Amino acid sequence: MTREELARRKPVWEAMSDLFLDTETRWAVPYIARRCAESGYDDEALERIFWGEVFPEAIPNLLQVAGEWGLLALDEAALIKRANHHSIPWLARRAHGRMVQDSWLGVRQVTDWLRGLSDDELSSRVSALTLLGHRFFEPPQQSCLMATPERVRLVRELAKAQWVRYEPVCRAMLGSEEKSMPADECAAAVRKMLE
Numbered sequence: 630m631t632r633e634e635l636a637r638r639k640p641v642w643e644a645m646s647d648l649f650l651d652t653e654t655r656w657a658v659p660y661i662a663r664r665c666a667e668s669g670y671d672d673e674a675l676e677r678i679f680w681g682e683v684f685p686e687a688i689p690n691l692l693q694v695a696g697e698w699g700l701l702a703l704d705e706a707a708l709i710k711r712a713n714h715h716s717i718p719w720l721a722r723r724a725h726g727r728m729v730q731d732s733w734l735g736v737r738q739v740t741d742w743l744r745g746l747s748d749d750e751l752s753s754r755v756s757a758l759t760l761l762g763h764r765f766f767e768p769p770q771q772s773c774l775m776a777t778p779e780r781v782r783l784v785r786e787l788a789k790a791q792w793v794r795y796e797p798v799c800r801a802m803l804g805s806e807e808k809s810m811p812a813d814e815c816a817a818a819v820r821k822m823l824e
Contacts, residue, residue, distance in 0.1 A: 630709050638678070641668045642708055645679050646701040648729045648736070649687035655732055655766050655802050659758035662739035663751055672737065679733055680726075681717040682708050688721065691728050731802045738798050757788040758795055761819055765799045768810060769818040776822050789823050 630638070644664035647657045665675050686708055687701055739758065743751055763775040781788075796819070800812045 630712055635709070637668060638708075638712065639705075640664050641670065641675075641678055642683055642703055645683040645736075646687045646703055648732050649683075649690045649701060651690060651693070653766060655735070655799075656759060656762045658732060658735045658762060658798075658802070659739055659755040661736045662743055663755045665736060665740040666743035666746075666751070672741075675737070675740065677715065677717070678712070680722055681715065682711040684726070684729070685711065685718050685721060688725050688728070692725065731804070735798045735802045739795075742794070753784065753787055754791065757784040757791050760784055761788055761792055761795050762799060764819045764822050765796075765815045766803075766810075767818075769814040773818075773822065781822060785823060792819060792823065 641664055644657075644661040647661055648654050668675075670678065683703075686703055690701055743754060746754060760775060760780060764773045767773050796816055799815070803810065803812050803815065
């Protein structure tokens with residue numbers, strides 16, 4: 630791997646690894662998608678990087694009783710070796726891939742929306758999507774700490790427009806085992822925030 634390719638790959642590795650933190654990670658989907666879109670990698674390359682390089686390196690964090698919450702320390706040498714090997718650990722993916730599959734599919738969809746946008750458009754779109762995700766994935770009965778009146782005011786119109794297509798993505802990422810957060814109530818909390 631060349632120095633240029635490594636410099637291109639590192640931000641993608643680091644962003645993708647956020648899906649493997651032992652905390653709520655779906656809020657990070659727009660940020661991860663931004664890094665993927667900015668990288669210039671096509672869908673096939675991103676799929677290979679995620680499943681063949683980052684997944685085997687990062688999945689052990691989710692398999693621990695108490696994994697890392699903040700930032701995963703990735704083994705760069707192992708990532709480079711996997712990148713040069715071009716294989717996907719199918720058995721591990723089959724056994725544990727469901728833990729990150731829905732969020733990864735969300736990243737892929739949002740990445741498609743962000744490709745080709747200017748830096749300003751990217752920043753405002755990611756800000757709006759992040760706010761929407763925070764409100765959707767926080768329990769509806771709780772107030773959303775990120776949804777300050779000022780932040781909502783700044784992105785309200787863009788967030789309303791983005792919610793039309795982001796809502797199905799958020800619903801798809803909401804696990805069926807999350808009975809305490811019914812999708813309709815989560816979506817209603819978002820709509821109320823945007824009023």
